[in-house]
Amino acid sequence: MTFEEDLIEPAYPDWLYRDLIEDTFPWDQGVAMSFDEFNRKYTLHDSYWIGAFFDVAYEQNVTLAIRWDAVWLPDEIKQSTSIVDDWPYLFVQLSEVEQLSPSCYTDVMGACRTISGYEMEEVDGKTILSIDDVYGGQVNIIYRGQVVFLALEKNKRRLEI
Numbered sequence: 001m002t003f004e005e006d007l008i009e010p011a012y013p014d015w016l017y018r019d020l021i022e023d024t025f026p027w028d029q030g031v032a033m034s035f036d037e038f039n040r041k042y043t044l045h046d047s048y049w050i051g052a053f054f055d056v057a058y059e060q061n062v063t064l065a066i067r068w069d070a071v072w073l074p075d076e077i078k079q080s081t082s083i084v085d086d087w088p089y090l091f092v093q094l095s096e097v098e099q100l101s102p103s104c105y106t107d108v109m110g111a112c113r114t115i116s117g118y119e120m121e122e123v124d125g126k127t128i129l130s131i132d133d134v135y136g137g138q139v140n141i142i143y144r145g146q147v148v149f150l151a152l153e154k155n156k157r158r159l160e161i
Contacts (some may be wrong), residue, residue, distance in 0.1 A: 012050070015156050016089065020053055020065060025091055029158050030150035035120050035129060038149055042161065043072045044131070047090070049113040052139055054100050062100055062141060064092040064131075066115070068151065077151075077159055088159055089152050095145030098126065105137045113137060 019025045050065035068090040077088075118131040129141045151159035 013154055013156070016050075016065075020051075020063065023055055023058075023061070023063070025063070025093075025150055025152075026158070027093055027148050027150060030091075030093070030148040031161055032146050032148050034147060035118065035127075038147075041074060043069075044090075044115045045069065045072055045117060047087075047115045049115060049133065050089075052100060052141075054097065060095065060097050060145075062094045062097045062143070064090075064094070066090045066092070067112075077161070088154075091150045091152070093148045093150070094129075094141060094143045095147075097141060097143040097145075099140070099142040101140050103138045103140060106135070 044066065046069040048067040048069075050067060053063045053065065055061045055063070066089065067087045070087045073088075113133045113135065116132045116134045118129060120130075121128045126142050126144055129143070131139045131141075149161055151161050153159060
């Protein structure tokens with residue numbers, strides 16, 4: 001490793017990597033609500049995907065990790081933080097996941113996958129969630145359980161949502 005490589009700041013804070021792998025996010029501080037409830041006040045539009053992490057080892061949970069676009073945040077969140085220019089992170093935990101499948105993913109030459117929107121449908125007690133990106137990609141998730149939203153700043157301070 002060169003000196004210049006040592007000076008490069010990591011893309012994400014260390015706690016993010018650790019909490020994703022070890023599933024140690026403070027989910028008890030998150031807010032349980034449906035995507036419909038979330039959509040009444042917030043949007044994922046123009047936010048960047050970090051990834052979708054499926055805990056196949058221990059539970060049927062999926063954690064969606066997103067760099068939440070600060071431009072579209074409501075004023076009360078913008079006023080509660082001094083770090084809005086440094087987009088917060090939004091984590092969404094879906095439980096009782098039965099299926100996670102990406103579709104129409106092609107190489108976008110190193111660009112971040114920007115979320116354009118999502119659709120939801122309830123069928124036979126299951127929720128089908130489809131999250132679309134601006135490049136035509138889509139992540140489809142079928143789940144039965146609850147949804148918990150958790151917003152954190154880069155310093156891991158929780159944002160009230």
